[in-house]
Amino acid sequence: MNRDLTLERLLLSRSYTSEAQITQLLESRYSITGGQRPFLPLTPSEPVSEEKEEKTLDFTKNLDVKPSATRKSNARKNMRIYIKTTQANQKKAIKRLQAFQRKHPEAPMKVNSLLKQYSIPRYIEYEPLNQLWNQYILDLLFGEQRNPNLNMVLPKLSSADYNGSHLTVLECRNPHLVGMAGIVLYDAQHSFIMVIPQVTESETNISPSEALGGLRIIPKKGTMFGFDVAMGDDIVGFTILGSRFELRAVDRSGKKFKSHDVEDIL
Template structure:
């Protein structure tokens, strides 16, 4: 008689092989109890640690420790921004000093190696954020044009696109400033390195022209407040051909209307109403 399945089940509850044989013998013998069921003992829970999600919060960390860790992370980000912007000012000052000290017969007339100084001060470069820009463009395409397979396809209605962009994440987006109360920000463009509640932190491209202003030669990070600022950005339509040329759809973003964290915007419903304080 084949009792391999029963043996396997009983080994989960009993370690003694003789006891297992005895239970099976009484189960199937003519003089035994011939019970139609197997009596299994509780085996307890498996102590093997299970794979945890990346979003799992460790139960050993209490609320106070968790909040402290969040605060420390924010402080580190602020400290990084503060130190980076201060370092950028030092590099700009070095470029200015080099320009003022240029003389035909002086060794200072050699081209100033800005990239070397940027690497020394660990200033973020525009090129470092290009992979992030590519990822954001794919994310925006899937978000705004989910059913568009080629530039010839019909794009969704304007209201449907705008409602999705109102709650989108903009880290990685290439933006430019169209209008601002601060005229020094007008024309600034770069990749969004960090989307905060009240500002966009852009990484600006460098101008390699030696005659360009020092600030443009350095590039680096620039904090642009959302309030009283108009931004513009482009989203490429999906291109199924082998051509590298894309058709872009341009959008204008009112910074004063998205003064929320990206995680809060994802669940917020924006309503249409008159805008009186754009700038």
């Protein structure tokens, strides 16, 4: 062998006295055919397939996660921007309809094109939201009770969420708002932001504002609202005082309304 085995011979000389025995051990150690092969023989084996667990979305971990103050602030800011932008666009669309009426008093107003151009919300777009709310309020107030006690139902109205509800203005300090009805887009602290339907048929002349529909801000203070809940073939009507709902739904749930403090109903 051409390899220098001085170190190996020195180590083996501590255990063996025979030079021939040391040489034999070294030759068998570094021989391919010897008993101590200088490589590790591996035999092929069948691959073992590991069963992969199906990954599913775990929504329970989000239950304890509370939105940050920054996120809440951004959401409120974006909502205010959307409301202001929509109101400005509605004013522009109404002015264009008024100008069109002056030039063409007998021609029908081209409302649909303006709704699309100015991104004005339409009542029909929020009807699915109202359907979800109808099922929500039915489960909240009555649940599985066949003969519900209204005295037990009424306190639940204070803690209900009215986003998506269809409210009608029954009485109001502003007489122009009486009779207005629509789907609540946003339950603000001092007002209901509603989407009202377009008026297509009327015994009197339809104003550009009525033909356009869109967004309306109804103040809660000094306003009485009404809504209906369908229970099979029966319909139960409820009336709420807007001044008693100038709180968030979370805060209203823990507030007790005093029946004798009614001097500011309207």
